[in-house]
Amino acid sequence: MRAQIPRDRYPPIEPYDSRMLAVGDEIFWETCGNPAGEPALFLHGGPGRRFFDSAAYRIVLFDQRNCGRSTPFAGDPAVSLERNTTPHLVADIERLRRLSSTAATTSRRPPNQAWDLHRAWPEAELHIVEDAGHGGSEPGIRRLLVEATDRFRASA
Template identity: 50%
Template sequence: MARAPPVTGYEHDDAWDEGYLKVDDMHEIFYQQYGKKDGKPAIFLHGGPGGHTSKSNTAFFPPALYRVVLLDQRGCGRSRPNACTANNTTWHLVADIEALRAHLDIAKWALVFGGSWGSTLALAYAQRHPSAVGSLVLRGIFTVRAAELAWNFSPCGAPTLFPDKFEEFVDFLPQEERGDVRGAYYKRLMSEDESVSHPAARAWNKWELSASTLYPPTEEKLAQLEDPTWLLAHARMEMHYFANKAWLEEGQLLRPENVDRIRGIPATIVQGRYDVVCPPITAWDLHKAWPESRLYWSDDAGHAATEPTTKKKLIEVCEEYAKLDV
């Protein structure tokens, strides 16, 4: 299969506003605003848990139409303190989105955009605050069910497709600890000793990056492994959330009574057919539970939002939803 040419997306000027919002005695969340100051407000929810935002995330949104808000979630990116798991749960993040909406004097988000873990957070937020959401764009669906959490470490899951990369991931650990891979990584990632936590974070993140795209990751993607701020926050926060099942009951986001709360919100799901990080079955299950949503398959893409077919469709949907009267 020939590699599709890259999709650039929209070019934005630098942020016209940025700042910190103190959300409790411990955490300050960092945010930026791009695009049209009186445009339709859209919030971009990054993945991970433990990812971060950058100007490149604005590429999906026409700058002449949208007021784009980027948020670094608690403990991530430029939010303070970095890699902090205290007072850091799904429901804290949902409350932070509401606090930021009020702080920015936004009556309603015209669009909530989330991919991977961002899709989890977008669904949780919309189900908790449906009147604050005008439309949803979701990519690489993840709902934190037990089978989804097991996939990346299961002998019948992702390691069957990337056996060499998974073996490297496991071989980072001493032989005697390989019987409980997640437990061994948890102990290291939560260590306050950077000589212990940082090498483990590098190995953890390298395994995920190796499986994230249909084609091997670019040098630019792998360069993140040399960024100490991203490195530990991403790995530690993922482990923190996964170990606690993101404070969600099994299948909570797919339950009829919860989907009913968002059934009337225009929503589009874009899913890579060869997504190994967030397998397509979850997007399919969400669409079946929510047939009012639209599901588009990217038949030549894995997990990443930057893969050409996925990125092109996401841009098209954001363009379309800018015309909605919400």
């Protein structure tokens, strides 16, 4: 039996800002937590806003191209996914990083996406969790995320 770290470490919070980012497609993003807090950016599929202490973090979440509340939606057979690539994702994150965000990901995409992000931001901390599974609730990923957020909070 695998040890589980609680999925929701903190109480529910509502976003104080939500917008669409025009990148050729429209990317939905929202911000919650402390506007003056340490920034944390999570990709679609990340552990979510309740993973962070909302008093300490400015939490930015977004839905990747063609997913969630971003448009156009991939479920529409008429929608082309030719602009839904790792290089496009890196460019989209860079636009959101202009908000001074720190990027962290629990993406379901292959490791080459992690390397593309590392090449785009070599100063960022990168962890690859071998056999981590497909989501933020996996024990290896959860442990690293908890350690990283606690480290950021202690240094703030």
